Amino acid sequence: xxxxxxxxxxxxxxxxxxxxxxxxxxxxxxxxxxxxxxxxxxxxxxxxxxxxxxxxxxxxxxxxxxxxxxxxxxxxxxxxxxxxxxxxxxxxxxxxxxxxxxxxxxxxxxxxxxxxxxxxxxxxxxxxxxxxxxxxxxxxxxxxxxxxxxxxxxxxxxxxxxxxxxxxxxxxxxxxxxxxxxxxxxxxxxxxxxxxxxxxxxxxxxxxxxxxxxxxxxxxxxxxxxxxxxxxxxxxxxxxxxxxxxxxxxxxxxxxxxxxxxxxxxxxxxxxxxxxxxxxxxxxxxxxxxxxxxxxxxxxxxxxxxxxxxxxxxxxxxxxxxxxxxxxxxxxxxxxxxxxxxxxxxxxxxxxxxxxxxxxxxxxxxxxxxxxxxxxxxx
Numbered sequence: 001x002x003x004x005x006x007x008x009x010x011x012x013x014x015x016x017x018x019x020x021x022x023x024x025x026x027x028x029x030x031x032x033x034x035x036x037x038x039x040x041x042x043x044x045x046x047x048x049x050x051x052x053x054x055x056x057x058x059x060x061x062x063x064x065x066x067x068x069x070x071x072x073x074x075x076x077x078x079x080x081x082x083x084x085x086x087x088x089x090x091x092x093x094x095x096x097x098x099x100x101x102x103x104x105x106x107x108x109x110x111x112x113x114x115x116x117x118x119x120x121x122x123x124x125x126x127x128x129x130x131x132x133x134x135x136x137x138x139x140x141x142x143x144x145x146x147x148x149x150x151x152x153x154x155x156x157x158x159x160x161x162x163x164x165x166x167x168x169x170x171x172x173x174x175x176x177x178x179x180x181x182x183x184x185x186x187x188x189x190x191x192x193x194x195x196x197x198x199x200x201x202x203x204x205x206x207x208x209x210x211x212x213x214x215x216x217x218x219x220x221x222x223x224x225x226x227x228x229x230x231x232x233x234x235x236x237x238x239x240x241x242x243x244x245x246x247x248x249x250x251x252x253x254x255x256x257x258x259x260x261x262x263x264x265x266x267x268x269x270x271x272x273x274x275x276x277x278x279x280x281x282x283x284x285x286x287x288x289x290x291x292x293x294x295x296x297x298x299x300x301x302x303x304x305x306x307x308x309x310x311x312x313x314x315x316x317x318x319x320x321x322x323x324x325x326x327x328x329x330x331x332x333x334x335x336x337x338x339x340x341x342x343x344x345x346x347x348x349x350x351x352x353x354x355x356x357x358x359x360x361x362x363x364x365x366x367x368x369x370x371x372x373x374x375x376x377x378x379x
Contacts, residue, residue, distance in 0.1 A: 002042075002118050002300050003065070005057045006126055006234045007072040008216070009094040009109040012083025013051035017131075019280040020048045021086060024079040028053055031075040040071060042300035049291045050130030050281045051090075052232045053079060056293070058300045063113040066102050073100040076109060110216035112234045114202075117210070119241060122297035125249055125308060127235040129271070131281055132261035132288040134171075134217045134233045135195025136271055141166075141213060142192060143252035144237065144244045145203050146181040151248040154182075159242030167202040168192060169217050180206060196260060196343055205242070213237045231261075250292060250308055256321040258328075258336075262286040266339050269328055272321035275310030287325040 014021035025046055032044040032055065040059065047054040055072050059065070076095060083091035096108035105111055129136050143150040145164045153160045163181040168191050170176070179188040191198040203213035215235040239246045253273040262269035263284045272289045279291050292308035331337035341349065 001060065001062075001115050002297065003059050003062055003068075003113060003115045004124065004236060004297075005059065005063070005065075005068055005072075005111070005113045006054055006216075006236060007057075007069070007104060007109050007111050008052050008054040008128065008232065008234050009076045010052050010090065010232065011076050011080040011094060012086075012088035012091040014086070014088050016089050017051050017285050018282055020051055020053055021082070021088060023086065024053065024082045024088075027078050027082050028055065028075055031071075031078055032057065035071050040067060043302045045293070045295075045302055045305060047126065047128055047291075047293055047305070049128040049279045049289065050232070052128065052130055054126075054128050054234055056126060056302065058297070058302060060300070062115055064103055064105070069102070069104045069111075070100050072109065073104055073107070105218070108218070110218045110231060110234055112214045112216045112236050114211040114214040114236055114238075116238070118297055118299065121240065123239040123246055124295045124297060125237045125239060125246065126293045126295070126305075127237065127290055128293070129233050129235075129290045130279070130288065131265075131269070131286045132233065132259040132271060132290075133196070133231045133265075134199045134215060135197075136233060136259040136261075136288070136290075137215050137235050138192040138195045138198075138200055139257050140252035141200045141203065141215075141235070141237075142189070144249050145213065146185060146188070150251050151244050153244060153248060157242065160244075162206050164212070165204040165206055165208075166192075166200055167204070168198050169201040171197055171199060171217065176201065212243050246294065246308075253290065253292075253309070254314065254317045256317055256324060258324070259288050260339060260343065261288050266344060267328070267337055268339065269337075270321040270324040272325075273309040273314050273317055276307045277310070283325070284329065287321060 012024060028046045032046060035041045036044055042058040045056040047056055055075060059068055061068050080092035080095060094108040148154045166179050166188055168177050181188060192200060199217050201215060201217050202211045204211055216233045218231055237249050239249055256270040256272060258268045259271045260268060269287045272287050274289045274291060276291060293305035294308045295302050295304035328337045
């Protein structure tokens with residue numbers, strides 16, 4: 001069995017929240033090379049999107065391995081030291097605890113992992129998102145694994161005709177449920193349409209336990225109790241041979257959709273598919289974007305990556321995303337560009353409400369009775 005682990009973190013931005021400094025990438029590569037030389041991992045790659053570093057590792061220690069998670073934590077601690085030395089912005093911001101505690105889950109970094117038996121040919125796409133949240137994957141994964149308009153294999157491939165099992169995580173209650181498509185498609189959509197609360201965690205073939213897709217589901221604000229940065233999720237999707245073809249998996253991103261995140265993690269914006277060379281964010285710290293790293297696995301070795309969105313076929317999607325971004329920016333601080341109040345809980349909004357709460361009185365009370373302090377409060 002092979003385990004594929006993708007563990008990401010923002011440990012310092014260059015410049016602001018826009019990119020990762022080359023010295024940090026070099027430190028991460030050197031650290032993972034040491035791990036491969038030691039035999040702890042089989043192979044690795046260091047990916048990035050925007051200001052996030054993603055450690056892509058293959059090994060045989062299973063998911064949630066203390067050895068692998070501890071090694072990843074040490075890599076991020078090393079890149080944090082580089083960021084501090086260079087006085088980069090937000091050095092170590094995703095490392096929410098002072099020390100490793102057996103797993104990186106709950107400590108800040110995002111994690112997507114799966115353990116599986118490597119097939120005769122094992123194409124895998126790793127999606128890295130920046131300036132967005134875990135719910136950003138709900139619509140694309142639905143399109144890949146449940147929408148025949150996106151994935152004709154659901155209709156014409158007998159190995160896909162029975163559909164897939166979707167494992168949904170309730171971020172508020174930390175509970176999971178499974179729904180089988182197409183039989184329970186409408187029930188599934190009732191939940192994953194509320195992408196700020198319900199997110200797709202794993203996808204399986206019907207009745208099986210070996211994942212064919214996995215995502216990171218960490219919400220930094222829920223861990224830290226305040227806004228410290230957006231969650232910037234990652235996803236792993238296996239392809240071909242009874243699963244969505246590579247082209248079907250990528251097709252899910254040709255129709256940009258609005259996601260949470262963007263500036264200060266408090267705005268809706270389009271998720272734009274970009275190549276590696278376009279993965280740095282700038283306008284309004286965005287727009288939100290996703291890169292796709294394509295690999296072939298060969299006995300645990302990573303052959304790749306291929307830059308799957310570096311294709312003129314996605315130019316139209318990028319143009320549409322930019323037009324959507326322009327439309328939303330015209331809204332300024334108003335919804336639906338700014339997130340609704342319940343999603344602003346970990347920003348300055350609670351402090352503002354606490355400061356002015358005494359100004360709010362019964363709407364039926366005459367204005368004259370509200371007192372001079374009320375009327376003069378804004379002066």
